[in-house]
Structures are given as structure tokens and as C-alpha cells.
Amino acid sequence: MSAGRRLALALGVLGLALLVVAVLALFVGSAGLSPRAVARALAGQAGAESVESVVTLQLRLPRVAAAALAGGALAVAGVAFQGLTRNPLAEPSVLGVSSGAAFGVVVAQIFGLGLSALQALGVAVFAFAGALLAAGAVYLIARVPGGLSVPTLLLAGVIVGIFFTSAITVLISVVDFNRLGGVVHWLLGNLAPLPPASLALFALLALAGFGLILKSARELNLLALGEEAATQLGVNAARLKQRVFVAAALLTGTVVAFTGPIGFVGLVVPHMLRGVLGQDNRLLVPTALVAGGVFLLAADTLARNVVAPAELSVGVITSFCGAPFFVYLLRTRYRASL
Amino acid sequence: MSAFVEFDDVAFAYPQPGRRREGAFTLAGVSFAIEAGEVFGVIGPNSAGKTTLLRLLTRVVAAGRGEVRLDGRPIGRLAHAELARQVAVVPQDTPRPFPFSVEQLVLMGRYPHAPDRFFESDADRAQAATAMEATGVRHLAALPLEQLSGGERQRAMLARALAQQPGLLVLDEPTSHLDLRYQAETAALLQRLNAERGMTVLLVSHDLNLAAEVCDRLLLLDGGRVARVGAPAEVLQREVLEPVFGCAVTVDVTPTSGRPVVQVAWPVPPTRR
Numbered sequence: 133m134s135a136g137r138r139l140a141l142a143l144g145v146l147g148l149a150l151l152v153v154a155v156l157a158l159f160v161g162s163a164g165l166s167p168r169a170v171a172r173a174l175a176g177q178a179g180a181e182s183v184e185s186v187v188t189l190q191l192r193l194p195r196v197a198a199a200a201l202a203g204g205a206l207a208v209a210g211v212a213f214q215g216l217t218r219n220p221l222a223e224p225s226v227l228g229v230s231s232g233a234a235f236g237v238v239v240a241q242i243f244g245l246g247l248s249a250l251q252a253l254g255v256a257v258f259a260f261a262g263a264l265l266a267a268g269a270v271y272l273i274a275r276v277p278g279g280l281s282v283p284t285l286l287l288a289g290v291i292v293g294i295f296f297t298s299a300i301t302v303l304i305s306v307v308d309f310n311r312l313g314g315v316v317h318w319l320l321g322n323l324a325p326l327p328p329a330s331l332a333l334f335a336l337l338a339l340a341g342f343g344l345i346l347k348s349a350r351e352l353n354l355l356a357l358g359e360e361a362a363t364q365l366g367v368n369a370a371r372l373k374q375r376v377f378v379a380a381a382l383l384t385g386t387v388v389a390f391t392g393p394i395g396f397v398g399l400v401v402p403h404m405l406r407g408v409l410g411q412d413n414r415l416l417v418p419t420a421l422v423a424g425g426v427f428l429l430a431a432d433t434l435a436r437n438v439v440a441p442a443e444l445s446v447g448v449i450t451s452f453c454g455a456p457f458f459v460y461l462l463r464t465r466y467r468a469s470l
Numbered sequence: 471m472s473a474f475v476e477f478d479d480v481a482f483a484y485p486q487p488g489r490r491r492e493g494a495f496t497l498a499g500v501s502f503a504i505e506a507g508e509v510f511g512v513i514g515p516n517s518a519g520k521t522t523l524l525r526l527l528t529r530v531v532a533a534g535r536g537e538v539r540l541d542g543r544p545i546g547r548l549a550h551a552e553l554a555r556q557v558a559v560v561p562q563d564t565p566r567p568f569p570f571s572v573e574q575l576v577l578m579g580r581y582p583h584a585p586d587r588f589f590e591s592d593a594d595r596a597q598a599a600t601a602m603e604a605t606g607v608r609h610l611a612a613l614p615l616e617q618l619s620g621g622e623r624q625r626a627m628l629a630r631a632l633a634q635q636p637g638l639l640v641l642d643e644p645t646s647h648l649d650l651r652y653q654a655e656t657a658a659l660l661q662r663l664n665a666e667r668g669m670t671v672l673l674v675s676h677d678l679n680l681a682a683e684v685c686d687r688l689l690l691l692d693g694g695r696v697a698r699v700g701a702p703a704e705v706l707q708r709e710v711l712e713p714v715f716g717c718a719v720t721v722d723v724t725p726t727s728g729r730p731v732v733q734v735a736w737p738v739p740p741t742r743r
Contacts (some may be wrong), residue, residue, distance in 0.1 A: 136589050151496035246646035335477075350588060354578050359567045364528045365634070366554030414588060 137267050139415050142408070144250075146422040148373050150200065157196045163187045164439040165226050196324040196429060198334065199446070202323070202391045203385040203401070203428025204337040205418035210398020212345045212380035215352035215413050216373060217274075219285055220403075221461060224263075224384040225395035225454075226286065228293030232266020233259040233381075234319060234389035235296040238303050239317065240389075247330035250350055252389065256337060261384035320446025323432050332388065337386040344379035346365040348372055349413040356468035394447045396429065396454020401427050403461065473503035473542075474638060474670050475527065480536035482522055498694040499536070504638075509664050511681035513705075514691035515715050520674045522643055527672075528559055541637075554582035558636035560627050562643045564615055571616070572626045573611040576602055579633030582666055610716035611614070617715065621652035628659070639663065640672045645680055653677075657684050660724040678732045681705055683724075688716060706730040 159170050166186050172178045173188035206224060213222040214228075224230045240258035245251040274281060304315060324422065326334065351372045354362045359369045399448035401424045402416060409415045428446065431453070435444040483496040486577040495518045498735040504510045512520050525531045525536055529545055538545050540556055548556075558579070568575075579601070580594040591597075605625040615623060624647060631639055641660070645653040661684055663669050675681050681688055682702040690705050692714040698705045708721050711732065718735040 134589075218567075309590070310700045346635035350581065351585075353574070354581060356565070356568055357578065358572065360525070360530050361559070361561055361565075363530050363550065363552060364557075365578060366549075366585060368550050412574065 135415065138409065139418060140340070142405075142415065142419045143422060145448025146419055146426060149426045150422055150429070151224050153429045153433070154196050154200065157199070157429055158188060158192050160433065161187070161192060161436055162443070163191075170334065175282055191325050194328070194331055195323050195432070196329055198323050198326050199429040199432040201331075201334055201338050202387045202394060203397055203424035203431075204396035204421040205341065205387045205424070206394060207382045207401035208345055208417055209383040209387075209412060211401045211416045211420050211453060212352075212376050212383070212397065214347075214402060215355060216376050216380065217285055218356060218435035220406075221286060221397035221458065222289075222398065223396065224380070224387075225293070225393060226399065226458070227267065227289035228291070228296065229263050229268050229270070229289075229381065229384045230388055230393035230395065231293040231296035231300075232269075233263040233385040235266075235303075235394045236260070236262025237294065237316065237318075237389055237392075238300050242303065242307050244438050249327065249333055250334055252326075252330045256333070256386055256389040259389035262296070263381040263385035263388070264378070266296060267377060267384075271353070271377075318392040320445035321392040321436045321450070323446055324392050326390060327419055334390045337426060338383060341379045341383035341386065342417075344375055345383075346417050348376050348379075349417045350378065352413040353411075392445075395451045396458065397424055397428055397450055399461075400450070400454050400457050403457070473505055474506040474540070475504040475672070476537075476539040476542075477502050477523075477526075478537045478539065480526060480533045480538060482526060482531065482534050484531075496694045497526070500691075500694070500696055501536075502689055502696060502699050504670060504672060506637075506670055507664070508686040509660065509673065509684055511673045511675060511685035511686055511688045511702075512691060513675060513678055513681050514697070518714075519596055519694040520691055521642070522694075524559070524640060524672075524674055528595060528641065529553055536714040543731075547629050551585045554634060556575040556636055557638045557640060558631035558634040558643060559640045559642065560624075560631045562646055563620075563621055563629060566616060568615050569610055571614055572602070572607055572629075573598060575615055575626055576607075576611075576629045576633050579630040582634060597635070598613040598633050604663075605629040605631055620647040621649070621655075624652070624656070628656075632663075635651075636668045636669070638672060640674070642674050643676060645674065645675070645677055653680065660684055676707060678711075682729045682731065683727060694713075702730055706732055 158174070159167050163183070165187060169178070169184040170188050171186040178185045202386055210223045213218055213224065213227060234257035240255040245254045269292050270285065270288045274285040276284070300319070351367050354365055354367050355372065356368070363369050402420055405416055405419050405423055409419065428450070431449040432446045435446045435449050438444060477500050479501045481498055500523065506512070512523060514520055526533055526717055529550070532546065540548065540553070545553055576598040577590050577594060580590050580597060599608065602611055605628045607622060607625050607629055610618060610622060616628060618626060624644065632664070646655050648656060657680060660671055660674050664671050673681060673685060685702060687700060688702055688705040689699050690710065697714050698710055708719055711719050720733050720735050722731050
């Protein structure tokens, strides 16, 4: 089967899965609405002020959209960082990039920026800057002549992550806690409903990052040959690395700004896809966008319902999945490269 | 015949002198030309500048002084992809981990012909198949490169370079990982490509005897300078080689092809310069 056909088939299956999970997420929740009530609200037959309309359209629907977007963006960022560093374990949270972005968000919140559309753009800018800073630091620490060493890269990511997490703690301690309302919940990844305008901005930024990485997918394959060989094949390696680096930081920063630093999505999702589709970034990047959405949406639906009427942070679920998965990868498939 | 590649007084030094030995890995005013259609060999001791010369030609690094020209045009003015359509490099070995199959690797050679295309076209796949056929790896197309032997990997890399349909094929130490049989096969394949397709070949090698056997002309580098350029019989002479390599050698003539064959004169008495 040609690569194009495999991509179309994979996208079809994943799209269907996304639809199923999204419908499921709309129909279950702590409000205990009957399926019929939810269907009425979705069809616009319930009154605008009715409980089922408010819960379905203003709480659950935006949350479903945010989860799908965040999961997709994080998974694509994972594929991008893995290709860029030629390291299968690279991922926004493992590399400390999420922590850098979170630091940016906390700084933005100290300046009083909230989640209305225009302010959200400001928060996203801060998060993007934080992500760039952290990713740049990791890159500089781990760079050795001829590339990046796998163990050093992972260590550098951990260290940069610890640094920014500490910096966040300092800020929280120093600043009046009330001004940082909900920051602790947010730091674990929180898919609170976003206003439509913010959601649109989220989608726009995520699609921009995705587009840049999709455009670079074929060149990322060539980068697996090494930078020198990629250059000799006609790739402008410096420009490629810059573009993917910026795009992956943009994706990470955007997700962190709107939903908090949700960990390990960029590790779990790409690796499941690699198992099925192989290592071609042209297949991985587009499928990661959809599969990441499926994964995070499923995780969030679980987070909303396992301890209902209370709620877990979605980041707790992804970390509970991701951390053992990371250990598994480390101990089995990538043992030789460490 | 016209000059396909020209090095015109090219000098280059790596930017961090503290990290390399003084004077090592540099070129100091190198001039030579490779004619279209010839098999040209670059030989010389370690750190004579062979790899640097190859990197300058493929724009991995830029010359500090002088100019490298391809078909009369300075390579600095060519786009990366444009250069890659003209010059294909077969590196010493593949990086590991390398997660792609032989066919995926060979298809990468089609990139410079349509960098904006997302998936390769049917024509690209046909080219890749032809290239794999030419180097005898078509039956391995679906295998991951990492499962291949050294010789098979080498031929897969050669197929990738052929898929680029270059005017100039550059080989960096092509036989360093190969046993005698594959060395012989590689040499024969190079000569066939050169004869049948008129492909210009640049061979960078430690192996003086391979170079002598397959090359029309040789360039002997010594400490970043041209020690001698000419036919193998002119370059591979005892008086030329001994001061460059710093050891005594004997030069004979092979009975089969009449080309020179160089051997170290064991035991090795260090010669004084």
C-alpha cells in the first residue's frame, strides 16, 4: 500500500475514533444528564437557559474541543522534538519545555492576564517565550560536536524542568496567592471550559504550529541521516531546525497557556503510532494531530468521571499512563541507545 | 572535456582552532580541476584535508578564501537542492539508529528533484527501483537498513546517491567497511557507472591501490596542500609517497591492469624528512 493510502486509511480510522470519543465525552459527566437531554441540547431543541443546554453547550462542548486541540498539539510537538533531536524519548514535558512555558504563563498571570481572547493571546506569547527559552537552554546544554547525545539531552531536560518548576514555586510564594487563583490545579493540566473566542485563538495557534511541522515532515525524515548528509541531499538544515524548533515551542506554549502543562501526551501517542505506521514523519505528523486528540479526550473524560462529582486533573491521568510507558521504552526498545 | 569541478586557490580553517590540533584539518590554497566524465581520486594521509575538501564541495562548510565552481558556477550561488541534483555523496556508513527501510532511504535521494512535494511520485519510485536494481539491493527494499550487512548498507547508500541522478558521484572511503569481494564489486560498479552513464566520479580514499585501479587521475593531499596531481603512475611513486606518508614504501605494477600497487616496506623504518 502506498504511503498516501496508508495515511488516508489511518486518518479515517482515527477520525472515526475521535468522533466516538467526542460523542461519549458529551454524553457522560457529573451533571447526570440523560442521553436524550443531551441530544435535545445538541439539536437546539432545549431552551438556551436550560440546564442541559448550559452543561452540554457551554461546559462540555468547549471542553471537548479544548481537549482534542491540546492533545493533538502536544502529540505533534512530540513527533517534532523526536525528529529534531533524533531522540525517540524527546517530548515537551520530558525536555522541560512545558515547564518553561508554564513559567511564562505564571509570569503573565502576575501581570494580571486572564483567559479572555485578547489577554489569552498575551498569555500565549509569554508561554511561547518560556517554551523557547527552556528548549534553547536544553539544546545548548546537550549539544555536542556532531549532534545531541541521548542521555545528556534527557538529563538536560530534567534539569531545565526542575529549574523552571522551582522558579514557578518562587513566584507563587512571593506573589499574593489569590491573584494566582487556581494555579495549582492548572499546573497539573486543567481543561476548564474556554470562551469561544479563546478557543478560536487556541485553534489558530495550534494549526499554525502544526502546519509548519507538516511542511517539514519530509525533511525531518532526511534529518535522520544526520545533518551533514541531509545538507548534501539539498536540505537547508539550519533553517529546517529553526522552523521545527519554533513550531514545536509554539505548540507547547499554546497548549500550556490554554490548558496547563499536560505531560507525556507527546511521548505516548507518537509511539503508539510508530508501532503501527513506522517512522515516516509524513504519516506521523498528521495522524498525531488526530490521535493526540483522541487520547487526551479519553483521558479527560476519565478524569471527569472516575471520582465524580469531584474531578481529577487530566495531567494526572496522562502522567499515570506516560510515566510507566517512558520507563517501558527506556528499559526495552531504547536500552541500546543509552 | 571541460572542467566539471574546479577548486580555485581554496583555503579553509575550522573556526575553533583550540579544539583541533594546530594546522590540522585545514586546506591552504588548493587548486585543481576534475574533468567531466573522469574518475578522480583524492588520497593522502590522515588529516591531510580529504574530508574537508569533500565538505567544501558539498557546501557543508564554506571556503574561507578562493572559490569552488561546479560546471563553471560558484557553488555558493547554487541553492542547496540545486547542488544536490548535481552532486551526490555516498558517506562511509549510515548513522544509527536509522529507522527507515532500504526503499525509504533510496527515495530520500529523490528529494532534491522536488523538495516541495509531500510524497514521492510514481516516477520517483520507478527511479528508486532502477537505482536499487543497479546496485543489487532491490530484493532488500522492504528491510530496515539496520538489518543489513556492511556491504549491503554500502550498496543501499550508493543506490540512494544514484537516485539523485547526479552529474558527479562522490564516494567517501567506499571500501572501508567491505571485505575483499565487496571491494572488488564496488570497484567494478564504479567503473561500469562511469563507462555506461558517463558519470563523473570523485573517490576519496585511504586505499591507494583501489584508487590506482579505478581512477583516471589522482590528487595527493599533504597537510592541506596539493602534493601532486596526475595519472596514478605519476602520483604513486616512491619518491612522492615516502615524504608525504612518512614511511618507506615499495611500488610495483600489477600484472593484470598495469597500474601501480603500493605496499608499506615492512618493517617500518621511520624516514627522516
